[in-house]
Amino acid sequence: MSNTREKTSTEKGSKADLAQRGGGGANASLPPKPRRRRRGFGWAGRMEIAILAGPAALVFIGFVIFPVVMAAYYGFFRWNGYGPPTDFVGLQNYFVIVTDKAFQEALGHNLFILVMSLVLQGPAAILLALLLNRKMRGQSLIRVLIFVPYVISEVVVGTGLSLMLSTNGAFNGFLESIGLSSWAHDWLADPSLAIWTLMGILTWKYIGFAVILFLAGLQGVPEELYEAAALDGASYWQIQWRITLPLLAPTLRIWAFLSVIGALQLFDLVYIIWGQYVASTAGTSTMATYMVSNGRDAGNFGYGNAVAVVIFLISLIIALFYQRFVLRRDTQGALTERKAK
Amino acid sequence: MKAKKLLAGAAVLVAGMMALSACSAPSSNSSNGKVTMTLWQNSTTGPGQQFWKDAAASFHTKNPNVTIKVQTVQNEALDGKLQTALNSGDAPDIFLQRGGGKMAAMVQAGQLMDITGKLSSDTKANISQGSFKAETYQGKVWAMPLSVLPGGLFYSKDLFSKAGINEAPATIDDLSADVTKLKATGVAPIALGAKDAWPAAHWYYWFALRECSGDTMEKTADSKDFSDPCWLKAAEDLQAFAGEKPFNNGFLTTSAQQGAGSSAGLVANHKAAMELMGAWDPGVIGSLTPDQKPLPDLGFYPFPELSGGNGQPGSIMGGVDGYSCSAKAPKQCADFLNYIASTEQQTAYYKAYNSPPVNTEAQKAVTEPYLKDVLAAYNKAPFVSQWLDTILGQNIGNALNVAVVDMLAGKSDPKGLIQAANDAAKKG
Numbered sequence: 001m002s003n004t005r006e007k008t009s010t011e012k013g014s015k016a017d018l019a020q021r022g023g024g025g026a027n028a029s030l031p032p033k034p035r036r037r038r039r040g041f042g043w044a045g046r047m048e049i050a051i052l053a054g055p056a057a058l059v060f061i062g063f064v065i066f067p068v069v070m071a072a073y074y075g076f077f078r079w080n081g082y083g084p085p086t087d088f089v090g091l092q093n094y095f096v097i098v099t100d101k102a103f104q105e106a107l108g109h110n111l112f113i114l115v116m117s118l119v120l121q122g123p124a125a126i127l128l129a130l131l132l133n134r135k136m137r138g139q140s141l142i143r144v145l146i147f148v149p150y151v152i153s154e155v156v157v158g159t160g161l162s163l164m165l166s167t168n169g170a171f172n173g174f175l176e177s178i179g180l181s182s183w184a185h186d187w188l189a190d191p192s193l194a195i196w197t198l199m200g201i202l203t204w205k206y207i208g209f210a211v212i213l214f215l216a217g218l219q220g221v222p223e224e225l226y227e228a229a230a231l232d233g234a235s236y237w238q239i240q241w242r243i244t245l246p247l248l249a250p251t252l253r254i255w256a257f258l259s260v261i262g263a264l265q266l267f268d269l270v271y272i273i274w275g276q277y278v279a280s281t282a283g284t285s286t287m288a289t290y291m292v293s294n295g296r297d298a299g300n301f302g303y304g305n306a307v308a309v310v311i312f313l314i315s316l317i318i319a320l321f322y323q324r325f326v327l328r329r330d331t332q333g334a335l336t337e338r339k340a341k
Numbered sequence: 342m343k344a345k346k347l348l349a350g351a352a353v354l355v356a357g358m359m360a361l362s363a364c365s366a367p368s369s370n371s372s373n374g375k376v377t378m379t380l381w382q383n384s385t386t387g388p389g390q391q392f393w394k395d396a397a398a399s400f401h402t403k404n405p406n407v408t409i410k411v412q413t414v415q416n417e418a419l420d421g422k423l424q425t426a427l428n429s430g431d432a433p434d435i436f437l438q439r440g441g442g443k444m445a446a447m448v449q450a451g452q453l454m455d456i457t458g459k460l461s462s463d464t465k466a467n468i469s470q471g472s473f474k475a476e477t478y479q480g481k482v483w484a485m486p487l488s489v490l491p492g493g494l495f496y497s498k499d500l501f502s503k504a505g506i507n508e509a510p511a512t513i514d515d516l517s518a519d520v521t522k523l524k525a526t527g528v529a530p531i532a533l534g535a536k537d538a539w540p541a542a543h544w545y546y547w548f549a550l551r552e553c554s555g556d557t558m559e560k561t562a563d564s565k566d567f568s569d570p571c572w573l574k575a576a577e578d579l580q581a582f583a584g585e586k587p588f589n590n591g592f593l594t595t596s597a598q599q600g601a602g603s604s605a606g607l608v609a610n611h612k613a614a615m616e617l618m619g620a621w622d623p624g625v626i627g628s629l630t631p632d633q634k635p636l637p638d639l640g641f642y643p644f645p646e647l648s649g650g651n652g653q654p655g656s657i658m659g660g661v662d663g664y665s666c667s668a669k670a671p672k673q674c675a676d677f678l679n680y681i682a683s684t685e686q687q688t689a690y691y692k693a694y695n696s697p698p699v700n701t702e703a704q705k706a707v708t709e710p711y712l713k714d715v716l717a718a719y720n721k722a723p724f725v726s727q728w729l730d731t732i733l734g735q736n737i738g739n740a741l742n743v744a745v746v747d748m749l750a751g752k753s754d755p756k757g758l759i760q761a762a763n764d765a766a767k768k769g
Contacts, residue, residue, distance in 0.1 A: 303769060
């Protein structure tokens with residue numbers, strides 16, 4: 001079976017090469033094709049690039065790069081947000097952040113959500129995708145039901161669920177009406193439960209996205225492989241384990257990456273359901289809610305910006321590691337130096 | 342090549358326009374003597390919103406050259422939006438002013454108009470010095486007070502009498518006894534919107550007002566040092582009181598003012614017997630009753646007394662709601678502030694908001710017994726303090742708000758609460 005995997009990955013590689021060559025990029029490691037002259041970028045060519053990429057670059061610099069730089073700058077000040085910052089405190093904000101218990105707790109919650117998202121959503125989404133990949137009745141209905149939560153806005157979900165899950169809300173009312181009143185809990189306010197409630201909501205909301213990704217990935221598995229395996233007498237589960245999963249791996253890796261980034265930046269659902277104050281009490285605070293609570297709401301804008309920088313750095317480090325070690329095969333040449341073959 | 346040059350020129354133009362559009366024109370334009378001003382207010386309910394629209398319209402009728410655009414911003418979102426607007430140099434001309442540390446910070450940043458010399462003689466005659474005190478910083482007046490909002494307990498007389506309680510509790514021990522009686526009738530004794538944090542913190546502030554002397558309060562506001570034992574004592578009092586479980590179920594995820602499930606909504610729908618709040622509460626409760634009319638059996642009593650504290654009995658805490666002009670506002674802004682402080686407008690304000698006006702002439706129009714009780718308690722008080730989170734400034738105030746919620750949830754204790762207040766100073 002390892003043969004097949006290698007074959008497909010080299011196939012993929014050559015496809016990428018083709019795309020690269022088509023894109024006009026000069027690639028030193030490839031033999032130059034005689035009928036295509038390498039085009040240097042003269043003045044006119046640069047102008048063309050400037051005109052075509054200029055507006056997008058301006059927007060990106062103005063709304064992404066500039067705020068990041070400004071946040072790093074403000075992070076060195078003690079600043080209440082009125083008028084320009086003047087009280088330079090160097091790295092003091094950063095020392096306070098890393099020693100603050102509330103921040104450590106928030107980071108812990110982020111990491112817990114990150115791991116649990118992968119552990120809970122991954123297997124469940126793969127099983128659902130396999131289930132939905134066959135012809136069956138009501139397939140499209142199930143697809144819609146699974147995908148709808150992902151489409152609903154976080155604000156709507158948060159508002160609705162915070163009403164339903166509150167102590168006297170519809171959910172506990174439902175449990176009582178079917179005689180399970182002993183199961184009724186303080187789903188949102190009980191510190192030992194709240195994070196699991198949040199996990200449940202996140203799984204329900206984002207699993208649709210994973211399922212759709214995996215379904216698309218499954219489309220890419222050649223039918224012949226299944227036929228050949230079936231002829232060789234492999235059982236259904238063997239086929240899934242030996243063929244489907246390995247071929248889904250690139251999709252899985254990309255999904256996991258998106259999931260990790262999402263878990264690190266989680267803000268909206270927590271903020272709406274728990275408000276900015278109760279999240280730390282209930283044990284569902286995240287780095288982003290900590291930033292808003294200790295930055296904007298406390299009027300410490302310098303401190304808040306320093307927290308933003310810390311979140312940025314943590315996310316960047318995790319993302320770079322992931323790309324370097326996990327996504328390496330999928331993004332070869334895009335971010336890493338391509339080794340000459 | 343010509344086409345390319347043209348394109349390049351166009352690109353440069355586009356870039357230039359993008360750069361220019363970043364600095365927007367000021368909101369008030371005084372071309373040909375006509376002035377337009379924007380006003381931000383926080384009332385999302387019908388009558389409150391209508392008051393501002395009517396005031397803007399009638400002011401325009403009297404001064405045809407001045408147009409005022411009223412914008413509504415939800416209360417919990419107002420402060421953040423306002424700060425962003427002030428810093429971007431695109432502030433509203435007239436806006437709600439909460440006073441205290443926030444106002445001081447705005448003054449220091451040169452963002453407010455000094456209206457000391459612009460107060461009309463009528464305004465000075467009808468509004469007491471005490472009300473202006475809350476809007477004064479460094480000897481100058483920075484906002485026009487509109488409403489005095491002392492705090493206390495707003496309760497349902499019907500639910501009290503059902504529980505066999507004939508008079509409002511005068512001491513904390515009475516209150517504890519009443520809580521037990523109310524529990525027996527199956528209603529939540531006290532509604533608490535701890536999701537917004539500050540309503541929970543108010544319980545601590547009131548205990549502190551009973552435990553700490555006025556001097557200590559004012560000293561701590563300056564020094565941000567909570568080492569005086571009265572602060573810890575107040576936290577212990579609150580923990581002991583909360584131990585009796587007087588609050589509604591799920592108070593941690595109950596908001597204060599939004600919807601029937603909020604603490605004000607619980608009182609409005611007779612699901613809870615009382616709520617500790619400022620004097621804006623009758624208006625909020627009225628907007629959440631089933632028929633959206635004021636609650637007919639609403640009553641008020643001041644925060645109960647506590648034996649052995651250093652606070653003067655009868656001391657009261659409360660804020661004054663005022664409106665400020667931005668430093669960049671046109672001079673007509675002050676005229677409008679004088680206009681809404683006039684007796685006629687203040688009477689309309691009281692009717693719309695169901696909260697006590699500052700204008701002493703307009704106060705004579707107050708008929709509701711609970712508002713009369715509020716004014717009586719306020720006028721009798723030997724010491725009136727601003728809301729503690731306002732005096733202590735946003736940073737410490739916010740930390741205390743969160744710390745009180747933590748303590749009520751059992752996540753920390755009185756010592757932890759004081760520690761949190763002391764730690765906050767490191768962040769801002």
